[in-house]
Amino acid sequence: MSREKIDLYETAVTETLNQHASVRAFIDKPVPDEMLNAILNAARRSPTSSNMQTYSIIVVRSPETRRKLAELAGNQDHIEQCDLFIGFLADLNRLGIASEMHGQPLAKSLESTLVATVDAALVGMSVQTAAESFGLGAVMIGGMRNHPQEVADLLGFSPGVYMVFGMSMGWPQEELGAKPLKPRLPESLVIHHEQYSQDDPRPLIEAYDADLAAFYGQRNQHTAAWSGPIAKRLQKPSRPHLRRALEVMGFHFD
Ligand SMILES: Cc1cc2nc3c(=O)[nH]c(=O)nc-3n(C[C@H](O)[C@H](O)[C@H](O)COP(=O)(O)O)c2cc1C
Structure with a gap:
């Protein structure tokens, strides 16, 4: 495809997607709270199955908690070295409470497990794209499923909640756009x-x-x-x- 054609069909969003690379090395500079709020709130607009919103997001800044999470993920140092860690949770707990409010049990199934997992994944991808659009770097961490119960205990999850994946986020050592793309x-x-x-x-x-x-x-x-x-x-x-x-x-x- 010619360069002109690519430009014609390039938007700020496709540009961000086209330069995606996972970032595991960060500089020591905080992500402003307002920027994080803008990212998380934009991501909350993600589509969600039947508007059930069967996910939660957990932001962890505590160095001690991140040290333990890094260990649980198989010693992934970037979880400690990034500015902040975000967990994307499949959350059937809130749906169970909403059902209870109407005297109904929540029937769980493979489908509800998938729905909650997909919802969490979609919001996680939106967070990554929004973060990258600000020049932040991030990497998803499936290693959070190495020890799902320990992660749940550490972060105080209710029953019906598990972390689908986490994310290390911060300002990248190597600017996005300059980083070679896999x-x-x-x-x-x-x-x-x-x-x-x-x-x-x-x-x-x-x-x-x-x-x-x-x-x-x-x-x-x-x-x-x-x-x-x-x-x-x-x-x-x-x-x-x-x-x-x-x-x-x-x-x-x-
Ligand atoms: C659901 C998911 C889980 C991942 N888990 C990890 C992980 O635990 N550790 C890690 O370093 N990278 C992890 N990654 C990043 C992938 O390794 C990376 O996206 C892939 O190699 C492609 O490289 P790129 O994102 O730089 O283009 C994960 C990616 C996804 C989508």
């Missing part, structure tokens, strides 16, 4: 038109492996390319404890 899978592998493509994806996966290896090579990171590490990682189910832990915390899977 390549994505080729467009034709992920965007289908009308029918799911039955073309052999292998040549494009190999091309992407080469792309990603070059990206890591430029940054002197000796990380292998895409398909190999993914295959290795997914030989066994990841976080096999998760279903049982979330059931104990009040989520259903049937």
